[in-house]
Amino acid sequence: MVNEEGRGTPYVTGPEQWDGRAFHKPKWTTDPRRIVPEGCIFITVKGGGVGKTFPGITAAIGRDIQAYQPSTELDFQFMLRTIAYRASEIIEHARGDIPGLSKRHIEDYAAAIPPVAEQRRIVARLEDLSPLIDVSRSELHKVVPLVGQYRLALLRSAFRGELTVDFRAEHTLEPIADLLARIEAPEQTRGGRAPTNEIIAGRGGISVNSPGTALADGWAWVPLMRVARQETGHTPSRSHPEWWNGDVPWVGIPDANRHHGGVINDTLQTINAAGLANSAARLLPAGTVVLSRTASVGYVAIMGREMATSQDFATWSCTEALDPRYLMYALLSEGDDIREFGRGTTHTTIYFPEIRAFTIKLAPIEEQREIVRRIEEALARIDRVIADVELSLRLIDRAEQRILTRAFSGQLVEQNPAEESAQQLLDRIQKMPTAPLVTAPKLPKAKTVKTDPTQALLADSADWPDKGLTFEAIAKRVVLPYDAVRDALFELLGSASPSLVQVFDEEEGRMLLRRAAP
Numbered sequence: 001m002v003n004e005e006g007r008g009t010p011y012v013t014g015p016e017q018w019d020g021r022a023f024h025k026p027k028w029t030t031d032p033r034r035i036v037p038e039g040c041i042f043i044t045v046k047g048g049g050v051g052k053t054f055p056g057i058t059a060a061i062g063r064d065i066q067a068y069q070p071s072t073e074l075d076f077q078f079m080l081r082t083i084a085y086r087a088s089e090i091i092e093h094a095r096g097d098i099p100g101l102s103k104r105h106i107e108d109y110a111a112a113i114p115p116v117a118e119q120r121r122i123v124a125r126l127e128d129l130s131p132l133i134d135v136s137r138s139e140l141h142k143v144v145p146l147v148g149q150y151r152l153a154l155l156r157s158a159f160r161g162e163l164t165v166d167f168r169a170e171h172t173l174e175p176i177a178d179l180l181a182r183i184e185a186p187e188q189t190r191g192g193r194a195p196t197n198e199i200i201a202g203r204g205g206i207s208v209n210s211p212g213t214a215l216a217d218g219w220a221w222v223p224l225m226r227v228a229r230q231e232t233g234h235t236p237s238r239s240h241p242e243w244w245n246g247d248v249p250w251v252g253i254p255d256a257n258r259h260h261g262g263v264i265n266d267t268l269q270t271i272n273a274a275g276l277a278n279s280a281a282r283l284l285p286a287g288t289v290v291l292s293r294t295a296s297v298g299y300v301a302i303m304g305r306e307m308a309t310s311q312d313f314a315t316w317s318c319t320e321a322l323d324p325r326y327l328m329y330a331l332l333s334e335g336d337d338i339r340e341f342g343r344g345t346t347h348t349t350i351y352f353p354e355i356r357a358f359t360i361k362l363a364p365i366e367e368q369r370e371i372v373r374r375i376e377e378a379l380a381r382i383d384r385v386i387a388d389v390e391l392s393l394r395l396i397d398r399a400e401q402r403i404l405t406r407a408f409s410g411q412l413v414e415q416n417p418a419e420e421s422a423q424q425l426l427d428r429i430q431k432m433p434t435a436p437l438v439t440a441p442k443l444p445k446a447k448t449v450k451t452d453p454t455q456a457l458l459a460d461s462a463d464w465p466d467k468g469l470t471f472e473a474i475a476k477r478v479v480l481p482y483d484a485v486r487d488a489l490f491e492l493l494g495s496a497s498p499s500l501v502q503v504f505d506e507e508e509g510r511m512l513l514r515r516a517a518p
Helices: 076-085 087-092 103-107 116-158 162-170 176-182 253-258 273-277 324-332 335-341 365-407 422-431 453-461 471-477 482-494
Strands: 022-024 034-036 040-044 053-056 059-061 065-068 111-113 206-208 220-223 228-231 244-251 262-264 269-271 289-292 300-303 313-318 358-362 500-505 510-515
Touching: 040 076, 053 076, 076 111, 076 116, 076 365, 111 422, 116 162, 116 324, 116 365, 162 365, 176 220, 206 335, 244 273, 253 289, 253 300, 289 324, 300 324, 313 324, 324 358, 324 365, 453 471, 453 482, 471 482, 482 500
Parallel strands: 262 300
Antiparallel strands: 022 111, 034 059, 040 053, 040 065, 206 358, 220 358, 228 313, 244 269, 289 300, 289 313, 500 510
16 A cells, blocks of 8 residues: 555555545554554554454454454455555564564554445445355365365275276286295394284284285285395484485485385485494385384375485385385375374384285286386376366465455446545544554553463353453453463464354344354
């Protein structure tokens, strides 16, 4: 917005022919120890929510919020939407590690105001368009989790043999048992704990030991250690910086996260030959499959070249009986259920007795490669769907911004020269008396609150009238410090699933609070 002196960042840059508009400078509170009445607009000036605007209830505001009480001669919803429209420009002024806006940042902004009848027409038109935009955006957001569910269903169907029924019918395939009869088991590292005898059935292509369920023709339950060398890694001592930043890629959890379901060619950290020599880390061959087994369990990737890993991973270097990509998709087919192979509630870990007992649904080698091909073909289609959804969401955001630009530059609704001009409106408002904001009362120092304020409010709200209560009435009912009541209300109103809601009582002309519908 531009203020009367022409300073500040342009707020509304509409056409000059928007007849009858005038510039209005909202007067914001500057004293954080104020009680603001109902019908105010709050703007957050500090912290992560800086620039956020919202209608406020009667409350004492803190240093992180400014409040503006628009004249009753202005349309409240128009002013709220106008101030929120360029919130992103306000955020650009934020500086420091904890973003904040100074008094000058707020006071240098002015709102472009059309005649009040036009304000109402703009709000009415926006209220007609907003549900269409919201429904479109909501429906698109539903696609992403559905795509995730489809991806997992695809992988699990592949390891039930359903993806290649026609392939098996059209080809004569060597059973995997016959291939294994000709291939020696890989040499395994010595020491460590023995595989568990416990059976934990998986949901996709992997189980802990064989559950004995039937498989497709030519398939078999095969211990992974029969067809892959199983290892782990290590972290060279951080107290020896000379062992780090060498030419040996070293896979950590962030690398597995970034390349989950794909190939790792470069890592965020590297070590050198001395780091390898002075730790239990080992240089593993290209094509090795890695699975994160601690803290962030379930990241799966394939090494694109020789690399070492931390001890957070289990690794498998495959023989010719096992395609590395087939193993990666088998592990991915477990999804989040792979945690059932581990132990721990706060931090799940899959321990080596279970890892060394991993058993895979192994198809004939030719079918393994066909399964991989079909999976990757289907995943490519899924990726295109996600890309289309993301593009559609960007287009919706762009369309919404264009609608708002038209609304606040006089292009969304018709102007009526016969209406009272905005300048006449503001001149009239200037002559109206303004009630000063009330200084917050000093409250006696509260004793230790034994009851959780949010729980106390929730319990008390069960007895509130259906239409709700004002903040003052609630504060009188609940025997808690004023600030505790205020903070608890903000928490209950602002949660992801609000327990309380604000409603405007048109008969009494004031804001009420009541329990949210179950």
